[in-house]
Amino acid sequence: MNRHLQATGLTHYLLAKFLSKGQKAIDATAGNGQDTLFLAQTVGSSGLVYAFDIQERALLTTQKLLKKNNCLQQVKLILAGHEKINNFVQEPVQAIIYNLGYLPGSNKEIITQGETTLLSLQQGMKLLNSGGIIAVTVYPGHPGGRKEADLIDKYVISLSVQTWQVMKWNRVNGNTAKSPYVLFIYKN
Numbered sequence: 556m557n558r559h560l561q562a563t564g565l566t567h568y569l570l571a572k573f574l575s576k577g578q579k580a581i582d583a584t585a586g587n588g589q590d591t592l593f594l595a596q597t598v599g600s601s602g603l604v605y606a607f608d609i610q611e612r613a614l615l616t617t618q619k620l621l622k623k624n625n626c627l628q629q630v631k632l633i634l635a636g637h638e639k640i641n642n643f644v645q646e647p648v649q650a651i652i653y654n655l656g657y658l659p660g661s662n663k664e665i666i667t668q669g670e671t672t673l674l675s676l677q678q679g680m681k682l683l684n685s686g687g688i689i690a691v692t693v694y695p696g697h698p699g700g701r702k703e704a705d706l707i708d709k710y711v712i713s714l715s716v717q718t719w720q721v722m723k724w725n726r727v728n729g730n731t732a733k734s735p736y737v738l739f740i741y742k743n
């Protein structure tokens with residue numbers, strides 16, 4: 556697929572319109588660090604990114620990538636589940652990225668779980684500035700992924716339009732059931 560049409564490309568493109576230098580952001584699933592790097596470059600050295608992952612290996616890869624790109628100073632790497640956001644972030648943030656599922660090239664059994672993802676999302680939504688945005692890339696195609704996708708969909712559908720605008724980007728041809736999709740959750 557053309558990279559601009561992939562979930563990551565689209566997420567970065569859109570979030571760049573909402574996030575600027577000096578602001579704060581969260582990467583709730585650091586993984587190999589691509590999203591953390593994007594956030595760190597967007598907020599610059601005067602901003603701050605909180606990056607969570609439960610795997611030390613993921614944070615080490617992320618750290619290396621940030622160092623190579625001279626962005627390490629504006630990132631706090633946190634070895635903890637994103638369901639503990641409240642323990643680590645006590646200030647408003649402008650953007651949050653979730654890239655669910657498993658770490659590519661690693662143990663596919665270590666995946667994000669619907670219940671903890673929801674707990675985290677609810678905490679993140681409270682921290683989000685008005686005018687801020689959350690991007691959640693959801694992968695229904697792997698074992699356990701559909702269950703998580705259903706939980707998240709059910710939750711975001713219930714959100715009040717007074718406060719939230721929730722948009723969904725998804726494939727409409729080909730294997731739609733297994734294709735990743737992105738939810739954008741914007742706070743009015």
Ligand SMILES: C[S@@+](CC[C@H](N)C(=O)[O-])C[C@H]1O[C@@H](n2cnc3c(N)ncnc32)[C@H](O)[C@@H]1O
Nearest residue numbers: 584585586587588589590608636637654658667
């Ligand atoms: C699809 S990967 C993220 C990809 C990453 N954003 C990137 O740009 O490379 C999903 C990551 O979520 C992590 N993860 C799983 N459960 C988690 C949790 N409760 N809190 C934080 N991270 C979690 C996994 O360890 C894995 O590294």
